[in-house]
Amino acid sequence: MLAALLFDLDGTLTNSDTLHLVAIQQLLLEEDGRSFTEHEFEQHCAGRANAQMCMNLFPQRSITEHQAFADRKEARFRQLATQLEPIPGATRLLDYAEQHGIGMVVVTNAPRANADHMLAALGFSERLARVVVAEELPHAKPHPLPYLTGLEKLKAEAHVGIAFEDSIPGLTAAKAAGIFTVALATTQSPSALQAAGADLVIDDYNDPRLWAHIEQMHSA
Incomplete structure (x- = not known):
């Protein structure tokens, strides 16, 4: 029975890594000429x-x-990230989870201020009210603790959940927590994600293979 959806944030709910790159590029150039x-x-x-x-x-x-x-980098990122768009199909998946009583949590290596800012910019603050900020824990990703904490928040076990990730450290963390992990090929190549152990690699949340797996888990 599908009972838990665990979402990374950057690159997974929204394609934001380009803005993080720009923020770092701007600061390194301004401060070090690098x-x-x-x-x-x-x-x-x-x-x-x-x-x-x-x-x-x-x-x-x-x-x-x-x-x-x-701190400077994240402040610059928030200045750049005034408008964010969800990955295609993300809103559809949130709708499905709400309609079927499936718990949802965000599990992110981003700092709290970024997570709050991004979810608000996406219009997801109320829908994704549970947020695990890895930097507030003893271990961040790629350690499994953030995902294990997410499961605890949902009072769910790993075998009834699906994790969504885009990075190798995040994918490593979710797999180490024992969760079926879907990788979005937004920041890494499909081959790199598959080599890192992704159970399924998709371009966005409209992929029919994802929905087939969701239906299979939900009806189990």
Whole structure:
């Protein structure tokens, strides 16, 4: 019986990674005259909590300096992200979950201020009121704790849930929590997501294979 849907946020409910890339590019150029490529973003930033991102970007800087940069980067992102569009089919899936009494939770490595801002910009604040912010836990993704916490919030077990992810760290976390994981190919190639262990790779939430699996789980 399908009882839980667990959603990552960036790149999963909305295609926002481009704005994160721009925010980092702008700040690095302004502060250090440093260029930053999309490939570097995918290697060092995509799907990672800010602490790990800053360790990758500035290995010689202190934790205090890391936090200051992360705060500036997220503030710049929120300035850029005034309007966000859901991934196609996302609203349809939320409608389905509400109609069938399926619990939903957001599980994100984004900071709380970003999560609140993004859900409001999407118009999903009330529909996705349960939010697990990985940075508020002892471990962020790729550790399974954020997804295990999401399951606890929904009072659900892993085998009755579906997780939705777009990044390798997030996919690793959801799979380690024992959840059937659907990967959206918004920030990584389908082959990379499949190699990382995705149970299903889709372009958006209208994929008929996703709905076949949902119906199969719901009728079990």
